[in-house]
Structures are given as structure tokens and as C-alpha cells.
Amino acid sequence: MADRKQSPKRPLIFYYLISLAVLLIINAFVLPMFMRRQIMEVDYSTFLEALEENRVLKVEMSADGQELAYVALDSHGERQTYVTVLMPDPDLLTRLRSSGNVRFSRIKPVEPNPILTYLFSLVVPILLIFGLGRLFSSKLQTKMGDIMAFGKSNARIYLKAQTGKTFADVAGQDEAKEALKEIVDFLHDPEKYTRIGASLPKGALLVGPPGTGKTLLAQAVAGEAQVPFFSISGSEFVEMFVGLGAAKVRDLFKQAEEKAPCIVFIDEIDTIGKKRDQAGFSANDEREQTLNQLLTEMDGFDSRKGVVLLAATNRPESLDPALLRPGRFDRRIPVELPDLAGRIAILKVHARKVAMSPQVDLEAIARSTAGASGADLANIINEAALRAVRQGRNRVEQEDLEESVEVVIAGYQKKNAAISPKEKEIIAYHEIGHALVAAKQTNSAPVHKITIIPRTSGALGYTMQVEEDDRYLLTKEEAFARLATLTGGRAAEELVFNTATTGAANDIEQATRLARSMVTRYGMSDQFGMVALEQVTNPYLGGDTMLSCSSETAAEVDRAVMGLINKAHERAISILKDNMDKVHELARHLLAKETITGEEFMQILNA
């Protein structure tokens, strides 16, 4: 990001020394020279000499008769004023008369003009100091400012020209862009919203894995909005001294309110927004104070004034729930890893910046980089350009790109982000398994999106496909259908690959929890009927349950749970077996596109 231009670092004393030196020069040389030119003090004898040589033009005696001022021609023949101490000289008048046409008098006391002296010895130097101060004032001010702003926020203001990023620089991420456009629109024309009483969310939280372009999106918002943009990274809040983080937050919001409409962007908010400890003794008091201040400020400001708060994090689960409450970061903008189309678009954006051979096939590169983030892709293009230079070429060829895919992917395969083609295939069948079992049981589109790209939500990262709307009442049949759907992923793996993978861990967990609740809490099992075997102990803190029955009963509960899951699994297997061609067709389609919509899914299924 562009930063404010820093003045060269020079100590304050430097400027004082310059001023002092100038003053001394004035006092020692300039001023006396100036004064000497006006009036020169000489001996009486010098006066008499000048008088004898007829150089004296005019003589004036001071009022008290102690001094004598005269104008005479100096050795260069120029008029010069002199003063001398008057000696008791009875012949003075005769001398004056005999020396040509000297005009003499005693009326005006000719002394060095006191006003002039005052002006030159005092006022001028003072003015000079002020002038110099002015001259350096900008530098001085920043210096002083930096000292005074100890504890103030380092928030930097970015304007359009400075970030230079717009939405055009962000490829893919259409949903995120759409959500952010509304915020930009609000800042352009707040009237439009306030007229009908709508107020925009105070805060929007960009959530997604690292390198997906969250920071980039925020910069683009700044570029598009053309309003002041305060940007600060969460880590900058974590200060050495207790209390400074909180002070920074306060200052940041004060500045923002003065500059409204504007955007405040807190990057990596998880560094300050971590869950506060429940225990009374906190090891991280400072961070907590900062977070508390942030919460207070968020409650305090009015979004109608036009301050919009943006934040980004790749660890939303670690955020303090208080931050996510309505009225705070009440809008979540998911920024997910790009799918095939997204990867092609990102590669294109970055390929514009380097010289590419026209033969380059970016789609092929995109196909081989499933699971790569935007940052990875930008890196691939850059690595390819570097390789081309090393090879002494002036254009990037396909082989450079292929080579750098290896380099970059090897880099992040360690991080476990990339998906191999074989894994992709298994994931595709797994997801189709879920979706098809769900669709066949309810006869409706199971989801609005099926994807094989890892997701932020969900333990293992793949969107589970069956985002049924939250229903308050679930019939026994529906609960069982949901169980079957949960086992559908594993069932597809077994049928197609004749093996099982770890990918179903989350499904198994969910299925077990649901089956258990069916038996112990909902009274949906044949064995137990309507006997509450479990109590929810703490409905607000996650809802832990406690079994309240004998250990023989507990063993029987386990058997009932297993029975339910097995039955559901069998149903999933039979549904998939009956529709095997569709399973293959859908999985192939999903493999090719990586993300398909619910409608697309139903179209193929019903074709």
C-alpha cells in the first residue's frame, strides 16, 4: 500500500542550530556592517584632520554638548556620517568657519536612530526566526506530530489514487463484490438509503482462507468509494504499553467520525478480536482492553453518519462472539477459494501484467490448480515470468507456467491445500452421493450449490451440500432422510471406489449426533419411545448433553443409534445403486466445473 511520504529523519535540534547560526551571523557581521555604514565613531583628532582637509560638509553638536556628529567625504570620496566625543575646544567655531562652507548647528541631537537600532537588533532577528520556522514548519510539524501522537492510531488514509485498486483488479469473488458494491453505493449517496429509513450494516466482515483477496477487496472498495479510507492491521493494535491499544481504537474512531463518510478497515481482526477468556484471570489484559474499546466504539457510532467498518479474518471461529452480534459485524461476506472459472479469471488478471506468448493456455493451468488461492495463482504467474527471464526469453511460455505450478503447488501441498486429481474425483463422487440421496428422497433441489473446492465453513472444508433450511420441527421420516443423506457421501465412495476415505469424518460425526438425539431426546426409536434419556445441560453454551440412565440402558442406546445409522446407510446405498448412471454423469460434470448450482444438478438428474 502506498504510504504517506516520510520527511527525511533529522533531529529537531538540527533546525534550531541553523536558526542560531543565522542569528549569530547577523549579529556579528551583517548588522555591524549595516550600522557602520550609517554612523562611524571616530577620535576627535580624526575630526580635526577631516576639517583641515576640507572634507567635512556638515557638523551637528548634540543637545548636551557632549558629542559631535558630522558628515564628511571618506577616502573613497563618499559621504559618511561620523560621531566623535567633543573635546573642550574654544577654537572649534573658528576652525569650522575657516574650513570652507561647513554648515554647523547644535539643534538636532544626532544619535544612532533608536528605532532603527531596535528594529535591526531585535525585530529583524525575531522575524527571521519565525520565517525559518515557517520554512521548516511542515517538517517540524510531522516530527512534532509523531512525538505528540504517541499512542494515536497509525491509521493511514488512502484515497483512490493511492491504493490504485478497483473491483476490476479482483477477479471472481462476484458475490463478495456485490455485497461490497452496496456499501460503496451507500457512501456515494447516503440520502438514497436514509430517505426510506434504511441504515446500512455497521460492519461487514470478510471471511475466507488466506490469499483469497480479502485485503485486495478492501483496497478495491477504497478505490471505488472515493471516500477517505482508514486502514489498520490488527497486529498494529497490539502495543508494548498497556492501554495504548485501546487509545488507538478511540483515536481511530474519532478521526473516522471527523472524516465521515469514510471507511475504516481493520485487517486481520482476529489478532485483537480473539475470544476473551472466560476465566477471571486473563493473561492478555491488554488485548482484552483493546477489544472492549472496539466494542464500545462500534456501539457508539451511528452508521447513518457514514462510517462503514470493514474487517477481514481467516479465522472467524476464533473471534469473540460479541463482535459478531447484530449491530456490530452483522454482515459476513464469504471470500472463498476460487473455482475453475474464478481461477481462469484470476490468472487472466495477473497475466495482463507480464508478456505472454499468445499460445499460452491459461485454462489448462487453472485446471491443474484446484484448491489454489488467488495469491497462489498470482505467484504462479510471477514465478513463470522469472523462469522465462532465467531462460533468456522475453515472453512467458506454457512450459514456464507448468513448471511454476509444480514449484508453487509443491510449496503449498505441504500446507495440505492442493487437491490431487484422484482426490478431486473422490470428493466429486462423495458430494454427488450426498446430493443425490437428498434429492431422491425429497424430490427437490438439495442445495443451491455443490462444490469440490474446500470451504471455510464445515470441519473438512467441503460445503456440505445439504444446507436444509433451519426447521423447527422435523418429522421422524425427515430426520431419517437426513441421516441417509449424511451417509450418502461415504456410500458413494464405497460403491464407486470400493473403499472408504477420511473425508466422511464430519458426516459421521453429524450423523451420530442426529441419530443419538433421535433415540435419546426426540423419542423416535422403536426401542425406547418417548423416554427422555438425555438432558441438555447448558443450552446457551453449546448445549452439552448428559445421559441420565443406567449403563445397561446406555449400551442399548448405542445399539439403537448404530441400528439407525446402518439403516440410513443401507437406504443411501440402494438409492445410489438405482441411479448409478446419474451418479457418474453428475460426478463427471462436477469434476469438470468444480462448482454446480442446484438447478444444474436437477436438470441433469431429471434429463
Ligand code: ADP
Ligand atoms: P488475503 O488478505 O485474503 O489473505 P490478499 O488480498 O492479501 O489475500 O491477496 C494476496 C494477493 O493475491 C493479492 O495482492 C492479489 O495479487 C492476489 N489475489 C488474491 N485474490 C485475487 C483475486 N480474486 N483476483 C486477483 N488477484 C487476487
Ligand code: MG
Ligand atoms: Mg490479508
Ligand code: ZN
Ligand atoms: Zn460428506
